[in-house]
Amino acid sequence: MSAVSAAARRRLGAALAGVGALAAVAVLLFPLYAVVVASFETNSELFGASRYSFFPARFTLSNYRVVLSQQGSHVVSSLIIAAGTAALTLAIAVPAAHALARYRFAVTGLLTGSLLAAQILPSIVIANSLFLVYHRLHLLNSYPGLVIADASYAVPFAILVLRAFMLALPRDVIAAARVDGATEWQAFTRLVLPMSRPAIITIALFAFLNGWGDFIFALTMLNGNTFEPVTLSIYTYIGEFSQNWGQAMALAVFAVLPAAMLLIAAQRYIAAGLTAGSVKG
Amino acid sequence: MVVSAASKDAGRQVRLLRLARWLFLLPAVGFVVFAFVVPVVYNVVLSFERTSPATVAHLAAPFAGLSNYWVTLRDPVADSAIVRTFSFTVLSLLFQFVIGFGLALLFCVRFPLRVLARSLVLVPWLLPLLVTGVIFRFLFQLQAGAVNQVLLGLHLVHRPVGFEVDPGWAYLTVLVTNIWIGVPFFTVLLYSALQDVPAELLEAARIDGAGPWQRLVRVRLPLIRPVAEVVLVLGFVFTVKVFDVVIGLTGGGPANSTQLIATWAYNLSFQEFDYGAGAALNTVLLLIALAAAPLYIWLNRASLRGDTR
Numbered sequence: 001m002s003a004v005s006a007a008a009r010r011r012l013g014a015a016l017a018g019v020g021a022l023a024a025v026a027v028l029l030f031p032l033y034a035v036v037v038a039s040f041e042t043n044s045e046l047f048g049a050s051r052y053s054f055f056p057a058r059f060t061l062s063n064y065r066v067v068l069s070q071q072g073s074h075v076v077s078s079l080i081i082a083a084g085t086a087a088l089t090l091a092i093a094v095p096a097a098h099a100l101a102r103y104r105f106a107v108t109g110l111l112t113g114s115l116l117a118a119q120i121l122p123s124i125v126i127a128n129s130l131f132l133v134y135h136r137l138h139l140l141n142s143y144p145g146l147v148i149a150d151a152s153y154a155v156p157f158a159i160l161v162l163r164a165f166m167l168a169l170p171r172d173v174i175a176a177a178r179v180d181g182a183t184e185w186q187a188f189t190r191l192v193l194p195m196s197r198p199a200i201i202t203i204a205l206f207a208f209l210n211g212w213g214d215f216i217f218a219l220t221m222l223n224g225n226t227f228e229p230v231t232l233s234i235y236t237y238i239g240e241f242s243q244n245w246g247q248a249m250a251l252a253v254f255a256v257l258p259a260a261m262l263l264i265a266a267q268r269y270i271a272a273g274l275t276a277g278s279v280k281g
Numbered sequence: 282m283v284v285s286a287a288s289k290d291a292g293r294q295v296r297l298l299r300l301a302r303w304l305f306l307l308p309a310v311g312f313v314v315f316a317f318v319v320p321v322v323y324n325v326v327l328s329f330e331r332t333s334p335a336t337v338a339h340l341a342a343p344f345a346g347l348s349n350y351w352v353t354l355r356d357p358v359a360d361s362a363i364v365r366t367f368s369f370t371v372l373s374l375l376f377q378f379v380i381g382f383g384l385a386l387l388f389c390v391r392f393p394l395r396v397l398a399r400s401l402v403l404v405p406w407l408l409p410l411l412v413t414g415v416i417f418r419f420l421f422q423l424q425a426g427a428v429n430q431v432l433l434g435l436h437l438v439h440r441p442v443g444f445e446v447d448p449g450w451a452y453l454t455v456l457v458t459n460i461w462i463g464v465p466f467f468t469v470l471l472y473s474a475l476q477d478v479p480a481e482l483l484e485a486a487r488i489d490g491a492g493p494w495q496r497l498v499r500v501r502l503p504l505i506r507p508v509a510e511v512v513l514v515l516g517f518v519f520t521v522k523v524f525d526v527v528i529g530l531t532g533g534g535p536a537n538s539t540q541l542i543a544t545w546a547y548n549l550s551f552q553e554f555d556y557g558a559g560a561a562l563n564t565v566l567l568l569i570a571l572a573a574a575p576l577y578i579w580l581n582r583a584s585l586r587g588d589t590r
Contacts, residue, residue: 018392024384025398028405028464034427035416043425052430096309103302111310116578118317120570122522124543125563128550129320129327136340152316159309184301213409215525220551231411235529238415245419252412259407267400270407271469 032256039063039250046245063250071233071251078212078229082258084147085211086204089154093203097162098192102174112163115156126152127220134221141226149217154207161273165199166192202273205262212258230255321567327560334554342557349561353549358537359562362545366569369456369541370520374513376460381467386497388472399472406465414529417458421445421530448538451531455539458526463519467512474508475501511580517573522566542566 038046040056040063049057100108130149131140139145169192177187193200215231222228224236234251237244263270327342328349336342353359388399405413420427421444429441444450478501486496502509524543527533533540533548540548543566550559 014390014392017387017390018395021384021387021390021392021398022394024380024387025401028461029401030427031416031420031461032404034420038419038425038427046425049425049430051434052427092308092312095305099302099305105302105306107306107310111306111313113578114313114317117571117574118313120518120574120577121317121321122524122543122563122566122570124522124524124546125324125567126316126320128546128556128559128563129323130316131550132327132337132340132556133319133323135337148312148316151312155309155312155316184298209407213412215409215411215528216547219528220547231409231525234415235411238418245422245425248415249419252416255412256408259409260404263400263403263407267403270403271400 035249035252035256038246039253041246043244043246047243063246066247067250067254071230071254074228074230074233075254077227078231078255080143081146081150081214081218081229082208082211084143085150085154085214086207088147088151089158089207090200090204092151092155093158093162094193094196094200097159097166098188100159100163101166101169102192112160115160118152118156119160121152123152123216127216130217131220140221141223143227146214146217146221147211149221150211150214151207153210153214154203158203158207162196162199162203166196169195198269198272201266202269205266205269206273209259209262324560324563324567327557328564330557330560332555332557332560337554337556345557349557350564353558353561354565358540359542359545361537362540362542363565365452365539366521366541369452369459369523370517372456373459373463373520374516376456377463377467377516378509378513380460380464382471384464384468385472385475388468389475399469402468403465405461406463408462410462410525411529413458413462414526417454417461417526418445418530421454445531446535448535451535451539455527455530458530459520459523462526463516467516470508470512471505474505478504507580514573514577514580518570518577521570542569 034052037054037056040059040061042058042060042062045057099105100112105111126149134140134145137145139148173195174187174191177191178184182190212229213231214229215235218229218232219235222232224232228236230251234248234255237251238248323340329345329347330336330342331345331348332342384402388395408416419425421429423429423441423443423445426441426444428444429438432438433441442450444454482500482504483496486500491499522543523541524547527539527541527544528547531539533544537545542562546559546562546566548559549562550556
């Protein structure tokens with residue numbers, strides 16, 4: 001009797017926890033739902049409503065039509081920046097992580113220590129200095145300049161996470177390959193790289209999202225005359241057309257799309273990166 | 282002769298190998314110097330210089346002693362930005378931890394859609410921070426904002442709340458937004474720590490007569506403490522440098538009432554073109570952030586030594 005009631009109580013507890021968790025997730029995701037709804041509404045509907053309507057009163061695609069025609073080039077710029085950031089991060093981090101995991105250097109401790117400290121460094125500090133340095137080097141308003149700055153979000157995290165992953169790889173497999181006559185380079189490209197694939201995908205994803213989401217470097221290093229990523233264009237958009245929220249929210253949908261798609265397509269890599277202690281901003 | 286040629290060859294190979302090892306590391310070293318060391322050193326140098334729009338063309342400006350620091354730190358806006366950054370960080374971490382831990386506990390219980398819910402929780406963390414700021418600016422608007430519409434609909438308020446125009450409310454909106462961003466991070470990390478708590482231990486505590494609250498406080502909390510420390514230190518590091526959210530949401534207003542250190546430093550450098558003053562405030566931010574560094578590095582000591590197995 002008491003065993004039954006304990007089981008029943010436990011089932012009730014699980015049901016309550018489930019309801020609570022789902023309600024919390026619903027509250028957490030409501031802002032994004034509201035953005036999607038607003039993106040399908042005209043401005044007069046948005047401002048005319050005295051109460052919140054959970055569905056667009058009159059469904060319109062006009063916001064998306066306007067945004068697609070005006071903002072397409074900004075989406076392309078963001079894609080170039082994000083892909084460039086991912087490529088540069090991999091080019092720097094993959095060899096470095098391998099070297100730090102496999103060989104002993106006098107500077108290993110110093111370098112990993114500075115990478116940890118670099119993760120702490122506020123981006124505004126980097127932006128303030130790099131702006132003046134870039135001015136001198138003529139790197140302002142250029143893709144390479146912005147990509148280098150954006151890689152500062154991801155490179156320390158990428159090296160540290162990948163190195164930890166590579167340290168945990170079975171060492172005897174690599175040693176056996178070396179005994180069988182493989183060169184160091186072959187051991188790296190044919191064994192270490194394929195075995196590190198999950199970690200490499202994780203850091204590439206985070207570098208991509210960092211490049212896509214960057215605002216502070218775009219704000220400080222671009223004057224908007226050459227190219228503009230989506231984050232910067234949303235910011236200028238609400239500055240200039242602060243009352244046109246339907247269009248601004250349609251643009252916001254485009255800006256959050258990559259994150260949503262990556263979460264669906266590569267969820268386990270994202271979760272892995274988050275658990276590894278990714279640092280952003 | 283043959284032997285010495287061979288050993289010379291071997292010596293050359295060793296040197297080549299050592300060179301090759303360094304080639305793997307070189308891009309990373311170069312990047313660290315260019316993107317981290319140079320900016321930090323140059324920032325400190327700038328903070329002691331009398332800069333102006335005219336000095337931008339050169340990398341050096343006249344020496345100014347400590348005047349940037351005096352002027353910046355006596356400025357009431359900068360003062361209150363520093364104080365506000367502290368209160369903002371403490372309140373953010375407190376609520377992120379409580380909400381994140383609560384959600385993590387709920388996720389430990391099996392219920393339908395648990396896996397889906399757990400992955401959806403991640404979404405706020407992945408959005409571009411500026412876009413999050415703009416989204417919440419929309420939500421907290423006076424007229425068309427969903428928050429006011431919902432509050433009016435529930436009859437919790439009779440007139441729309443001026444979230445954007447009242448300094449106190451504006452601060453609260455930035456705080457709420459930042460908590461929203463950080464909750465996924467706390468939830469996921471605390472959840473994975475809770476998963477590592479051995480079930481036998483909880484069972485044993487139950488048999489010994491410990492209630493749910495005691496099991497939580499006496500068993501689970503002590504066991505997840507190391508992870509909780511890491512999460513809080515990381516959270517501190519993210520939060521003291523918050524920038525995008527404030528710019529997207531309030532732009533630091535109304536009347537500078539939501540300026541944080543990073544946004545005010547940006548304002549000094551890039552709106553008033555006083556790079557020296559901006560650099561001085563940046564140095565303050567740097568010192569606050571780096572205050573967490575010893576703790577952070579100590580918590581990450583495993584990755585420094587390299588013995589992760």
